[in-house]
Amino acid sequence: MDALITKLRYRFFNGSKIRMINADEDKIRGKEVFLFIRELSLYKVKLSRLVNSNQKEASKNLCLNIAYYIIESTDDYDLLRKKRELPISNICRETGVSRTFVELWGDFIIAYTLILANPNYRFIQEYINIVEYDKQGIVQAEGDKKLHKGIILRKERKNSIILTCDGSFIKIKTNESVKLGEEKEGYESKSIKHYRKQIAIILTIIIALSGVLYYKYNKITSIIIINTTSLIKVEINSFNKVVYSYSPTEKGADLLDEANVENIDIDDALKKILALAYEKKMFVNNSVTIFINQQAISYDSIKETEKYLIEKNIDTSINNVGYEHKVRKDKDNHESEKSEEQQKTSTEKK
Numbered sequence: 050m051d052a053l054i055t056k057l058r059y060r061f062f063n064g065s066k067i068r069m070i071n072a073d074e075d076k077i078r079g080k081e082v083f084l085f086i087r088e089l090s091l092y093k094v095k096l097s098r099l100v101n102s103n104q105k106e107a108s109k110n111l112c113l114n115i116a117y118y119i120i121e122s123t124d125d126y127d128l129l130r131k132k133r134e135l136p137i138s139n140i141c142r143e144t145g146v147s148r149t150f151v152e153l154w155g156d157f158i159i160a161y162t163l164i165l166a167n168p169n170y171r172f173i174q175e176y177i178n179i180v181e182y183d184k185q186g187i188v189q190a191e192g193d194k195k196l197h198k199g200i201i202l203r204k205e206r207k208n209s210i211i212l213t214c215d216g217s218f219i220k221i222k223t224n225e226s227v228k229l230g231e232e233k234e235g236y237e238s239k240s241i242k243h244y245r246k247q248i249a250i251i252l253t254i255i256i257a258l259s260g261v262l263y264y265k266y267n268k269i270t271s272i273i274i275i276n277t278t279s280l281i282k283v284e285i286n287s288f289n290k291v292v293y294s295y296s297p298t299e300k301g302a303d304l305l306d307e308a309n310v311e312n313i314d315i316d317d318a319l320k321k322i323l324a325l326a327y328e329k330k331m332f333v334n335n336s337v338t339i340f341i342n343q344q345a346i347s348y349d350s351i352k353e354t355e356k357y358l359i360e361k362n363i364d365t366s367i368n369n370v371g372y373e374h375k376v377r378k379d380k381d382n383h384e385s386e387k388s389e390e391q392q393k394t395s396t397e398k399k
Contacts, residue, residue, distance in 0.1 A: 079230030116161035
């Protein structure tokens with residue numbers, strides 16, 4: 050059987066056969082289809098697996114030739130009928146086909162074997178177009194690749210599973226009036242298997258973007274130290290969101306638990322922390338110093354915090370990466386103007 054690998058003797062052909070018109074053909078073939086589907090179930094072969102296989106033409110033709118080998122090999126055919134499973138070891142040894150292939154496409158091999166070997170499936174056999182390969186090869190018939198024609202194997206509400214003349218199992222869109230064994234033509238009913246590549250690409254992009262976003266979100270860009278009676282540290286990312294907060298004292302830790310500032314905007318977070326510190330009388334002489342390390346923050350991002358500090362008349366000094374900024378009711382004092390000018394100059398240099 051070495052020739053099975055080097056040259057496939059039998060191949061499916063997608064051109065329809067010329068058949069004599071028989072008024073009872075669909076009815077008889079419908080009975081054959083009913084028996085075939087029931088026989089498939091005895092071998093634990095499901096039509097859904099045959100439809101959703103995404104099988105290539107070369108693999109389908111190899112399955113066909115393996116089916117012919119089983120039929121011609123009396124011992125292997127008897128084993129198949131007796132155990133209702135493929136004698137995989139024998140098939141691989143005699144044909145040279147890999148075990149992986151036989152296990153992967155075993156349902157097709159069984160289906161083709163049952164159809165071709167059973168004389169009770171004469172009309173199904175006559176519908177399938179199988180040709181012997183010659184030296185010139187086979188030219189497949191051209192046609193509308195979107196339309197599929199075949200005999201009905203299973204009917205559903207809006208779809209039907211058909212067996213085409215070239216041995217393909219396809220789900221097409223049909224109406225409710227179709228009958229088993231009847232030849233019907235229709236457009237393929239799309240399922241998720243048709244979009245596997247697109248889905249895989251989209252998932253890859255989503256995973257990559259999620260990884261970048263996760264890294265960027267959790268990357269610390271600025272560290273804010275609030276000097277109250279308890280030191281409080283807040284770490285923020287480039288989105289001005291709090292990633293982490295910490296206090297080495299029990300009182301400070303309790304304040305942060307109550308404030309619950311993780312993953313909220315820095316302006317809201319600072320305002321909540323300072324408001325709780327004010328309520329708990331954690332300011333010395335009603336004043337507070339805030340240090341900002343690593344990357345300077347924009348004062349526009351803490352407008353509500355500054356507004357709160359001014360309302361409560363809390364004397365606040367903000368050291369924004371080396372540049373001093375005073376938060377007072379008198380916004381026009383010389384020191385404030387000087388520090389803001391320094392901050393502006395620093396930003397322009399960057």
